[in-house]
Amino acid sequence: MILSLGMIEGQNFSExxxxxxxxxxxxQLLVGSAYGFGAILHIAAEDADDLGNSLREFAKLQGVTGVVTLALRTEA
Known part of the structure; x- marks a missing residue:
């Protein structure tokens, strides 16, 4: 399992x-909003491919201007 903390950047999207x-x-679990930036999410994925796919899905959303990984942790 891969755990990620990420920021979804943008100001014109609905949480x-x-x-x-x-x-x-x-x-995904919404941690909170980052005023002026977007939202902070916790994502738990089965493997790196699933994490990558989920980040790409967030990037496709209308109003999203960027997806930034803040931290990664792997668990056995």
């Missing part, structure tokens, strides 16, 4: 959309 996005083998 509800972040919750409702289906990520397959990854799950």
């Amino acid at each position: 509800d959309v972040l919750w409702s996005l289906s990520l397959g083998n990854a799950k």
Whole structure:
């Protein structure tokens, strides 16, 4: 399992959309908003491919201007 803390950058997107996005083998938890930047998410994925796919899905959302990984942790 790979755990990631990431920032979804943008100012014109709904945080509800972040919750409702289906990520397959990854799950997201909204940690909070980063005023002036966007939202902070915790993502738990089965493997690196699932994490990469989930980050690409967030990047496709309308109003998102960037996706930044803040921290990664792997667990056995």
